Amino acid sequence: MVRVRAPLIYIFVISLSLLLLSLPAFAQPFGVYGPEGNVEDWVVIESSYATIFVDKDIRIKxxxxxxxxxxxxxxxxxxxxxxxxxxxxxxxxxTKIDIIIRKAKKILDMHPHDFHVKIRVYGSGDEMWDIYEYIFKERREYKAFYIHGFDTVYIPVEYVTESILAHELAHSIIDTYFKTLPPEKIRELLACYVDVHLKD
Ligand SMILES: [Zn+2]
Known part of the structure; x- marks a missing residue:
């Protein structure tokens, strides 16, 4: 867990590399669809660089x-x-997600080939923390997190902001760019650099 200085709020975020995960862990309790749920539970929106899954009970607006x-x-x-x-x-x-991703790439000067990320927007923090707890066997109430093994940013609608998205999407760009991942602290510094300079 890290504490990120943002313009108005402190953001608690995490970057996770999930190479340790084994898929059979997803048998229960989320059913055959795993922790990502039934495909019918999501509205799927494709952008140039992301597939955005939004809980169907949330208004996209x-x-x-x-x-x-x-x-x-x-x-x-x-x-x-x-x-x-x-x-x-x-x-x-x-469009907004693509603008943030392009800006994050520009700030980092990292342009990984064929970059594409998934974003899951949950109806509540509780729903997302349940998923986190299921995957990591402990409960951490982060505002958002990214799992490189799944190429996915997880965020509940209540914490969606351009800064938090930029930070998590930066983690995705960074982890995709490096063939050998730099130390966690370095990746965190780079991701923080993106949300701090997003509006420059
Ligand atoms: Zn981070």
């Missing part, structure tokens, strides 16, 4: 509106995307 990418208005390339108001909440969410 409520997720989209929590993410502020107004920093993109100052980028000559992103500006047009940012200004495009005529799209659905799903399209807007995909």
């Amino acid at each position: 409520d997720v989209t509106e929590r993410i502020d990418v107004s920093f993109a208005r100052y980028d000559p390339i992103e500006k047009q995307l940012f200004l495009d108001k005529g799209t659905s909440p799903e399209e807007k969410l995909a």
Whole structure:
């Protein structure tokens, strides 16, 4: 666990490498679909760099509106995307996630080939912490986390912000970029650097 200095709040996040995980561990209690649940429980949105799974009980608009990418208005390339108001909440969410990922790559100057990540947005912290507890056999109430073995960022809707997403997505970019992962502290520093400089 790490404590991250963000502009307004302290964010508790974690980066995890799950090479130790064995898939048979997912037999119970989440049924045949594993901790990720039944495919019917999720609305799936594809962006250029991410597959975003949103709990079907959440309004997509409520997720989209929590993410502020107004920093993109100052980028000559992103500006047009940012200004495009005529799209659905799903399209807007995909666009916002892509803007954050492109910015994170730019800040890190890391551009892993064929980068693609999964993001799961849960209805509540409790639902996500249940998944964490099931996977790691201990309960940690983080605001979000990333598991490299699953290429997935986990986050409940109540903690969705551009800063927290940028931090976790940075972990994904970093872990994908390095063939041999640097030490945990270095990866954490790099991820923190991204959310601190997201709006520069
Ligand atoms: Zn982190």
